[in-house]
Amino acid sequence: MHLVNADLHSHSDWSDGRLAPEALAARAHANGVELWALTDHDELGGQARARDAALALGMGWLSGIEISVSFIGTTVHIVGLGFDLDDAALRAGVAATREGRRDRARRMSAALSAAGIEGAFDGALRHAGNPDLLSRTHFARFLIEQGHCSDMHEVFRRYLTEGKPGYVPHRWAALGDAIRWITGAGGMAVVAHPARYRFTPTEEYALFSEFIGHGGQAVEVITGSHSAAEQITYAGVAQEFGLLASRGSDFHAPGESRTELGALPDLPGRLRPVWEALAHRVLHAG
Ligand code: AMP
Ligand code: MN
Numbered sequence: 516m517h518l519v520n521a522d523l524h525s526h527s528d529w530s531d532g533r534l535a536p537e538a539l540a541a542r543a544h545a546n547g548v549e550l551w552a553l554t555d556h557d558e559l560g561g562q563a564r565a566r567d568a569a570l571a572l573g574m575g576w577l578s579g580i581e582i583s584v585s586f587i588g589t590t591v592h593i594v595g596l597g598f599d600l601d602d603a604a605l606r607a608g609v610a611a612t613r614e615g616r617r618d619r620a621r622r623m624s625a626a627l628s629a630a631g632i633e634g635a636f637d638g639a640l641r642h643a644g645n646p647d648l649l650s651r652t653h654f655a656r657f658l659i660e661q662g663h664c665s666d667m668h669e670v671f672r673r674y675l676t677e678g679k680p681g682y683v684p685h686r687w688a689a690l691g692d693a694i695r696w697i698t699g700a701g702g703m704a705v706v707a708h709p710a711r712y713r714f715t716p717t718e719e720y721a722l723f724s725e726f727i728g729h730g731g732q733a734v735e736v737i738t739g740s741h742s743a744a745e746q747i748t749y750a751g752v753a754q755e756f757g758l759l760a761s762r763g764s765d766f767h768a769p770g771e772s773r774t775e776l777g778a779l780p781d782l783p784g785r786l787r788p789v790w791e792a793l794a795h796r797v798l799h800a801g
């Protein structure tokens with residue numbers, strides 16, 4: 516059976532990636548991606564350009580988004596795939612989720628100022644392609660540019676995670692709302708990079724149980740931040756919970772992201788790919 520090189524998780528400069536949707540599409544295509552989704556954080560602005568670029572290159576395309584959710588005090592990311600771009604409830608939901616970012620960024624800047632780092636708000640904004648989508652990634656790029664840290668990993672560890680000087684807690688969307696925005700628009704909800712959350716087994720069980728209870732149907736098994744052991748763990752989770760499996764690099768920028776677009780192991784053969792269940796939502800050229 517021909518295995519599809521699907522990359523269903525990536526970011527453009529509409530959120531915290533560095534490339535425009537067209538450049539990202541070209542890079543995905545050059546790397547052999549056959550089915551692609553742009554999944555900007557809480558933002559749909561790049562979708563039409565991503566679709567046009569993908570189709571012009573002959574790649575299959577699915578609409579995509581990565582919605583920020585707060586679940587039992589932890590930020591969890593829910594990827595949505597194959598939804599209707601014009602759905603009003605989805606658009607309103609992600610706009611509301613996005614809204615708190617500017618105020619959070621002001622507070623992050625104040626917190627960094629108290630730690631002796633001035634000008635972080637304007638500095639982060641200079642790195643942002645979309646002023647409505649100020650992300651910790653943009654603060655990280657500013658802190659690296661200013662010589663406070665040498666790479667992304669260090670800057671998150673020293674400044675931007677819980678308990679560190681530039682971290683400000685934030686309340687994102689509710690899990691059930693994010694899932695309903697996606698499924699209500701005809702798409703499928705996917706738990707993004709599950710190994711990143713560091714949940715206890717009980718908490719993780721609660722996440723997947725509630726996710727399924729609200730209508731979620733898939734989990735990222737193969738993603739840029741999963742180790743080989745984590746791929747095996749979440750392949751097991753997909754089977755145990757009867758979830759479809761997804762695959763995506765979570766590519767953000769050349770030289771910054773560890774995993775290139777499309778450069779991922781295949782899904783384990785016993786799992787059902789989410790894109791098979793979304794075949795009716797995939798757009799192809801012509
Ligand atoms: P935000 O949505 O503004 O809280 O920013 C979250 C983004 O920061 C994620 O989507 C990643 O792109 C990035 N990020 C989070 N943790 C790390 C890390 N440890 N190393 C590199 N990037 C990270
Ligand atoms: Mn990101």
Ligand code: MN
Nearest residue numbers: 581592707708
């Ligand atoms: Mn994420």
Ligand code: MN
Nearest residue numbers: 524526581765
């Ligand atoms: Mn992502």
